Amino acid sequence: MMRSKILVTREVFDETLDYLAQHCEVESNQQDLSFTAVALAQRLADKDAVMCCLTDRIDGALLERSTRLKVVANIAVGYNNIDVAACTARGVMATNTPGVLDDSTADLAWALMLATARRLTEVESYIRAGEWTGWRLKQWLGVDVHHATLGIIGMGRIGQVIAKRAAGFDMKVLYCNRKPVAREIEQRLNATYVTRDELLAQSDFVILQVPYSAQTHHLIGAAELKMMKPTAILINSTRGGVVDDAALIAALKGGTIRGAGLDVFENEPKLDPGFLELRNVVLAPHIGSSTEATRRAMAMTAAQNLIAGLTGRTPPNLLNPEARKQ
Ligand code: GLV
Numbered sequence: 001m002m003r004s005k006i007l008v009t010r011e012v013f014d015e016t017l018d019y020l021a022q023h024c025e026v027e028s029n030q031q032d033l034s035f036t037a038v039a040l041a042q043r044l045a046d047k048d049a050v051m052c053c054l055t056d057r058i059d060g061a062l063l064e065r066s067t068r069l070k071v072v073a074n075i076a077v078g079y080n081n082i083d084v085a086a087c088t089a090r091g092v093m094a095t096n097t098p099g100v101l102d103d104s105t106a107d108l109a110w111a112l113m114l115a116t117a118r119r120l121t122e123v124e125s126y127i128r129a130g131e132w133t134g135w136r137l138k139q140w141l142g143v144d145v146h147h148a149t150l151g152i153i154g155m156g157r158i159g160q161v162i163a164k165r166a167a168g169f170d171m172k173v174l175y176c177n178r179k180p181v182a183r184e185i186e187q188r189l190n191a192t193y194v195t196r197d198e199l200l201a202q203s204d205f206v207i208l209q210v211p212y213s214a215q216t217h218h219l220i221g222a223a224e225l226k227m228m229k230p231t232a233i234l235i236n237s238t239r240g241g242v243v244d245d246a247a248l249i250a251a252l253k254g255g256t257i258r259g260a261g262l263d264v265f266e267n268e269p270k271l272d273p274g275f276l277e278l279r280n281v282v283l284a285p286h287i288g289s290s291t292e293a294t295r296r297a298m299a300m301t302a303a304q305n306l307i308a309g310l311t312g313r314t315p316p317n318l319l320n321p322e323a324r325k326q
Helices: 014-023 037-044 060-065 084-089 102-117 120-128 157-169 183-189 196-202 222-227 245-254 273-277 292-310 321-325
Strands: 005-008 025-028 049-052 071-074 093-095 149-153 172-176 191-193 205-208 233-236 259-262 281-283
Touching (some): 005 014, 014 025, 014 292, 071 292, 084 093, 084 321, 093 292, 102 120, 102 205, 102 233, 102 259, 102 281, 120 281, 149 157, 149 196, 157 172, 172 196, 183 191
Parallel strands (some): 005 025, 005 049, 049 071, 071 093, 149 172, 172 191, 233 259
8 A cells, every 4th residue: 555645844853753754655855955935846746644843834736736645743832824714615624732721821921921010031131141249129119910800802711720820829711712711711810701802901911821813913913002001011922913013112112111032023033123122021932832842742643643534534623523524
């Protein structure tokens, strides 16, 4: 029997490749070069499945040319890099990696929140620059996280894990979502459903945890930033594009809000240079899920989804069950 051929678009772990190689013929890109759209199309021409990342655009034009393709397995929970409707139309299964990264991503959102509140990156640069001459009462005053109000926009799996951690900090938790979560979840998390405007007006920390889509593009722009308290801190640990970066830079410069902790940006990795001039931001290079254990689990989850799809089983994290009926 002919073995299926697959492409792994970026560097993964040895155990991921070993597992894939047990089942199919693997072409992998362990040099980790980012393929251009043309190079990706060329490599996919004879492939039955692809394991890809959020840096790969899987759109209608590419699918049109990839006539053998049956499975697109993303190594990420977010899948705005994939045109799922176009996959479905061609009977291509698309999968993501939910669940395994919830806790790590929530931890990073918290790290950004604490770091921004207590100005950790600013003070670290100050120490490294040799400028610390002694303790002073009014030096580097930050704001408290404990007992503050946390507003979470997007109360899915990751939003809920972020909320859970807030109990240890005695925070009041507000949230908004397309619809309220089940009552027992609200009660367990001690979280109150409010409108987005109420959340923006009342929160000391606003964390964004909605997936990126046409509906959430620039969910936070100049008008929303104006609704926030001038003392508030914004955390974006989800996707670039949910925030209007130019508006955020203007708000941080003008004192509309106090600060921001950002793991994601529009046009990554070419972030707006305006961010680099600001002291009241903590910047991270899209590392929300990046712990050794979690990245290994994500790669293996994607590999298992891919092999399930190729061997006639339903992938555990299938995004478009309709594709199987095509
Ligand atoms: C990372 O950004 C992911 O969506 O998993």
